Amino acid sequence: MTRLVVIGGDAAGMSGASQARRRRGPDDLDIVAFExxxxxxxxxxxIPYWIGGEVTDRDQLIARRPETFREDxxxxxxxxxxVVAIEPDERTVxxxxxxxxxxxxxxxxxxxxATxxxxxxxxxxxxxxxxIHGVQTLDDGQRILEDLGGGCSQAVVVGGGYIGLEMAEAMVQRGIHVHLVDRGTHPMRRALDPDMGAMVAREVEALGVELHLGTGVLGFDVGDDGRVVNVATEDGDIHADVVILGIGNAPNVELARDAGLAVGDAGGVVTDRRQRTPTPGIWAAGDCxxxxxxxxxxxxxxxxxTIANKQGRVAGINLGGGYATFPGVVGTAVTKVCGTEVARTGLGQQEACDVGFEVVTETVRSTTRAGYFPGAKHLTMKVVAEKRTGRLLGAQIVGEEGAAKRIDVFATALWNEMTVDDLLNVDLSYAPPFSPVWDPVLIAARKSWQAVEDDLRANP
Amino acid sequence: MTRLVVIGGDAAGMSGASQARRRRGPDDLDIVAFExxxxxxxxxxxIPYWIGGEVTDRDQLIARRPETFREDxxxxxxxxxxVVAIEPDERTVxxxxxxxxxxxxxxxxxxxxATxxxxxxxxxxxxxxxxIHGVQTLDDGQRILEDLGGGCSQAVVVGGGYIGLEMAEAMVQRGIHVHLVDRGTHPMRRALDPDMGAMVAREVEALGVELHLGTGVLGFDVGDDGRVVNVATEDGDIHADVVILGIGNAPNVELARDAGLAVGDAGGVVTDRRQRTPTPGIWAAGDCxxxxxxxxxxxxxxxxxTIANKQGRVAGINLGGGYATFPGVVGTAVTKVCGTEVARTGLGQQEACDVGFEVVTETVRSTTRAGYFPGAKHLTMKVVAEKRTGRLLGAQIVGEEGAAKRIDVFATALWNEMTVDDLLNVDLSYAPPFSPVWDPVLIAARKSWQAVEDDLRANP
Known part of the structure; x- marks a missing residue:
């Protein structure tokens, strides 16, 4: 009998455990998870939708309970x-x-x-x-809700990434006045180029959020009761009954590092594509x-x-005696700020240059349905392509209803290393309620290819 | 000065003309189109949306007028x-x-x-x-509208393809009682497998349309005024003030055939991938x-x-002295029947077998948003994959709002000849308002891969 121990009971850990179980029965594999x-x-x-009230019950956010894992x-x-320590030599935790x-x-x-x-x-x-709260676990969510319920009239969100924006909107929906402080020149600066980010900034302001861009946080003033009362920023003090930290997160690798496991330059546990670490018998998957x-x-x-679920699945198949690899990501992400959908995949303009690509970019504005069809909404797409070859490198979308999921076509194209001139011919669906006859994705690809050709003529 | 003559003033012809002009100015290339x-x-x-009243003005359906082409x-x-004859030897029409x-x-x-x-x-x-009307040109639409306005209370649609269904819904919206007669066992039988088509049948009936499936039309009774009064079917006579023909269409190749141009087995003008026919100086693009x-x-x-526009573009680039090829299609199509979205790409189950593939299929039911997110709608996806290799061969989707455009991911995957086990890992976007954490496309791919593996184990 083999014993599989899983550290962490969320997406990666429990996907891995379930997949391993599918392939090896309880007489062959004992599985224990610690959370x-x-x-x-x-x-x-x-969590932001629970805070905002769209999801009314915390338990709706729970996909599977411990009883389910035990019984099924x-x-x-x-x-x-x-788990406070791993002893690889003893094979104990x-x-x-x-x-x-x-x-x-x-x-x-x-x-x-799967920490x-x-x-x-x-x-x-x-x-x-x-x-002052991070937004990571259901317990965080519970604590934020309690704080917001108790006479909170003003909140400060530090960091304008996905979670920061989603939490800002959630609190606005609860009638709270929200300030958002971000060091960058535009929100979602790790996801969007400045031109696209500026569109998001306008939406956030239209929502009633006070934006403080290009503004660093210096510290927090604490009241006699130990609670935060003010956020000190480069832009002056902002009163805060509650502070939400949305400045990103880091892989939780303390345990792994202490046990001597390899941690990579990006700060996560090092694995191969089967999710094996270099240390015998130890696997890692998910955010860590x-x-x-x-x-x-x-x-x-x-x-x-998404990545945690997929990596967990791959680890679990391998642990169950099968063979699977996780082939990587292309950097896809999506969010919604009020009625505005925001999506990105691949590399942004600066990111692409930082990696060493020479790029052209093209930004197009189109509609989500045939222009004449009732309910047609606007969207803006930016495409980043490699000079000379026309290889697609990335795309960003900001638009109204029906805009964001189009990023998946770009993601699939990136996955296959398509060029924009190949992409522009792809047989995407069309009917007036769903898109113009040239779907915006194809228009963006077509204009990007034009830009590649124009650049080639100008710089032969 | 070269003279380009274009036969047909719609998508393919005018795309071709415009693209040729972009590359060759009026001093170099004279362009004349006959419509x-x-x-x-x-x-x-x-047209169906104009008939149904969602598009209120015919002119909204016109993208570009002759004046625009002349002036711009x-x-x-x-x-x-x-154009009633082509003389390839004389190079005249x-x-x-x-x-x-x-x-x-x-x-x-x-x-x-571009006929x-x-x-x-x-x-x-x-x-x-x-x-008795086809639905092809704006003139057809105008005549149908006139007929429907004049005391029409009951209509019969012959053929349950896209246009038949869209027209049935449009006439229901105008308060007309509609019968739909189709020889097949389910609507959209050229687009959908029977199991998926059955879902569409239920939607059509819920709309109030009387469906006569498995029913051939025998003829039409004509009144003294020369107008249709009855449709004689295998299921008995059905009174009709108006009849809509939605039984498909064929490439308009009479002119080309008479001129000695090659017509293929599928009934269309034969071209290469640059849209050249084998006859010197003659090109063809679009539905013909x-x-x-x-x-x-x-x-x-x-x-x-979509295809007409793309082929026209390719022809135009080549006519303008550039180089472009049309790399083909994967058979994508989409429509909307009331609140139900229907989409397909690639090959259906029977189609795939007819071509010689051995297939597995998998049908999954999922939601358009995270299950707990307000407004999550249902969708059903069917995937056809090749046995042993797992190559994706086709997909069909029937679902509510936000369902159909997901077909574009399958179309892009087909374009790249992906296997379902490669597809299941693709980095598609996720946020609760947009999809479950495993997008339905990925779930369908994952389960299809499971089916391929199960089949392989059962038939090694």
């Missing part, structure tokens, strides 16, 4: 059980029981590390005050592990549920 | 001018002036045939009665020309505005 929190397999991405999969899940207290060693034959990511908390005065970017050809740290 | 109807560059696909592109367009009468010869150096398709009219008693299907590897006749 330091109170929940398994929940949708962290859904014969997987033992221990909640409130934190040290588990701390956060509820009852005490620690114990648990043996493993195979170990899957996720931790929200980045800048080392600033007052950062540990009550009322690095992921190969198929366009930049670099290993990166990206915390996304 | 037998009253309009240029209009959206035939929009230096392209002479002659309306009501039918014979043009009949349908307005003023008379015929004349016009010389060409290069000729682009479109003609609705199929079965050779049945009474077929030429007034009140055949198109290469990248999955079945066969040449086909498919009348779709």
């Amino acid at each position: 330091r929190g109170n929940f398994t397999s929940y949708s962290a991405c859904g 999969y014969d997987i033992a899940v221990h909640l409130r059980s934190e 040290r588990v701390r029981d956060l509820a009852a207290g005490g620690e114990r060693d648990e043996p493993y034959d195979e170990l899957l590390i 996720g990511a931790v929200p980045y908390r800048p080392d600033l005065p007052g950062i540990d005050a009550a009322g 592990a690095e992921v190969f970017h198929r366009v930049s050809r670099r290993w990166m740290a990206i915390a996304l549920g | 037998r109807g009253n309009f240029t560059s209009y959206s035939a696909c929009g 592109y230096d392209i002479a367009v002659h309306l009501r001018s039918e 014979r043009v009949r002036d349908l307005a003023a009468g008379g015929e004349r010869d016009e010389p060409y150096d290069e000729l682009l045939i 479109g398709a003609v609705p199929y009219r079965p050779d049945l008693p009474g077929i030429d009665a007034a009140g 020309a055949e198109v290469f299907h990248r999955v079945s590897r066969r040449w086909m006749a498919i009348a779709l505005g």
